[in-house]
Amino acid sequence: MGQIQDAEQDDVGGTKRFRAKRNAILAAASEAMNEQSAKGMTFADVARRVGLNTTSVTYYFKRKEDLAQACFEHTLEILGDMLDEALLEPTPDARVAKYLSLNIARYARIREHDERALASLSDLRAMEEPMLGRLMAGWRDIFRRTRTLWGEEPANRRLKDLYGARAHVLLENTFWIPAWIARYDLDQYDRVEARLMDMFRHGIAMPGAEWRPEMFDIEHEEAEPGREAFLRAATRLINQLGYRGASVQKIASELNVTKGSFYHHLDAKDDLVIECYKRSFDTITETIRIGSAADGDWWHRLSSIIASLLDVQFTERGPLLRTTALNGLPRPVRTAMIDRSNRIARRYAGMLSDGAAEGSIRAVDPMIVAQSLMALQNAAFDMRKWASTMSRDRAVAMYASTLAFGMFDDRAAAHDAN
Structure with missing residues (x-):
């Protein structure tokens, strides 16, 4: 009961104590969602990670869906902040380099336990309405802002399509980094960043190479009809x-x-x-x-x-x-x-x-x-x-x-x- 009383004494308007506990719950819930998915995350597991009891968690978030939504919104907010900082750079190259650098620095802080991982957006579409609509609107805004790393919306439809492809590949590459960067020591993160940026900047093809692929048709043999x-x-x-x-x-x-x-x-x-x-x-x-x-x-x-x-x-x-x-x-x-x-x-x-x-x-x-x-x-x-x-x-x-x-x-x- 003491934890509930402590929570009730917090100023819901935003005292440091309230915000600190809420942020700790968000961080723990994000970790749980990344391991178990948004639907698999439970109040009991989140409470255990934070050192509270389940009732204390429900003081801050009445329903599990509210907690999952808050985690996704926090991820979108952090992505937006990094994009805002990157967009201050003068050229597309410098903007992408800055955005990548901010991501690598964040993963370094997570590795050193100075920051907790954000909730992966992979489960976002599993949310129910009306939460889904609000979250998808937030994701579309992130995508549009990422596209502007290459400049304002071009009148040329082909360039708009190209910038959209680049934005998506850039975002997905930075989301994928946690899947493999643990294989590198922390002092190698600067090199990882440089090698990724080299690929973003120059690609993998030699100068003058042409795009003339051969298409392979892979068919699956069905063990049973359907x-x-x-x-x-x-x-x-x-x-x-x-x-x-x-x-x-x-x-x-x-x-x-x-x-x-x-x-x-x-x-x-x-x-x-x-x-x-x-x-x-x-x-x-x-x-x-x-x-x-x-x-x-x-x-x-x-x-x-x-x-x-x-x-x-x-x-x-x-x-x-x-x-x-x-x-x-x-x-x-x-x-x-x-x-x-x-x-x-x-x-x-x-x-x-x-x-x-x-x-x-x-x-x-x-x-x-x-x-x-x-x-x-x-x-x-x-x-x-x-x-x-x-x-x-x-x-x-x-x-x-x-x-x-x-x-x-x-x-x-x-x-x-x-």
């Missing part, structure tokens, strides 16, 4: 709503089948996510295998692999399951999925190294750039609507150009296929 469509529908919903947000009922409704039909295909929801991951990883691995054996230099092979996987993401044959769906999975399963993801990243790193030795790909840090390629193919799912406004070849070429040719040469807009 299973492939079932996994595609499940993957789309899990990508949109997260592991916990995509209920069995919603997946069944998407396919216009009964819940019983779901259990005809799989024994449990965890099995479904594992099968979706297996399908996605198999698609990526098979595409890389075919691409690595193709004719041509390593730039042609790598660009063909990237283009083929983006094409899958932008079509009904896709999508690939996003790694963000890992939140909420049992730890052994999550570890196994992360291990396979890292093995794919090492395949990319090998191709980048071979291409640099051959002279067809720029000398980049292969491990860092490989993770950026993973972020690129992961994030493309969210750009399906953007891609639907233009020809498929153009969408693939423009989205890929962000890492292939760099983010500051507007001639990249001319690399789309004719």
Whole structure:
């Protein structure tokens, strides 16, 4: 009871004590959401992390949904503050460099326990109305402001599309950094930042390289009729709503089948996510295998692999399951999925190294750039609507150009296929 009385003595108008406790609860809830998803987060777990009892947490946030919303709003606020600071720089190059630097500095503070991690936005779409509408409006504002790092809204539609692709790839790359930066010592963070910025600035292709990929068509053999469509529908919903947000009922409704039909295909929801991951990883691995054996230099092979996987993401044959769906999975399963993801990243790193030795790909840090390629193919799912406004070849070429040719040469807009 003492904790409740302490809370009630706080000035709800905003005393330091009230704000400190509220911020501690937000930080703990963000960590819980990142581990278990927004729907999986509980008041009891948050209270345990903060050292309060559950009733004390409900003094600050009446419902779990209110707490999740506040966490997402805090993330959007911090992103907005970093963008505001970056936008003070005089050129697009300097603005992107500043935004990346602010993110790396934040991850360094988290590593040193001077700051807590922000809530990942991957579960945002699983929120219910009216919260969802407000949060999505906030996310769209962040996206628009990120796009202005390259300048005010251009009258040229092609440039607007290009700036949108760049903004999305930049955001998703900075969101992806926590997935791999722990492998580096803190004193290497400056180097990580420099190598990422080098890729954003110059891309991975050699000067004068052309975008002429070969498209590989990867088909899945169905073990039983309808299973492939079932996994595609499940993957789309899990990508949109997260592991916990995509209920069995919603997946069944998407396919216009009964819940019983779901259990005809799989024994449990965890099995479904594992099968979706297996399908996605198999698609990526098979595409890389075919691409690595193709004719041509390593730039042609790598660009063909990237283009083929983006094409899958932008079509009904896709999508690939996003790694963000890992939140909420049992730890052994999550570890196994992360291990396979890292093995794919090492395949990319090998191709980048071979291409640099051959002279067809720029000398980049292969491990860092490989993770950026993973972020690129992961994030493309969210750009399906953007891609639907233009020809498929153009969408693939423009989205890929962000890492292939760099983010500051507007001639990249001319690399789309004719």
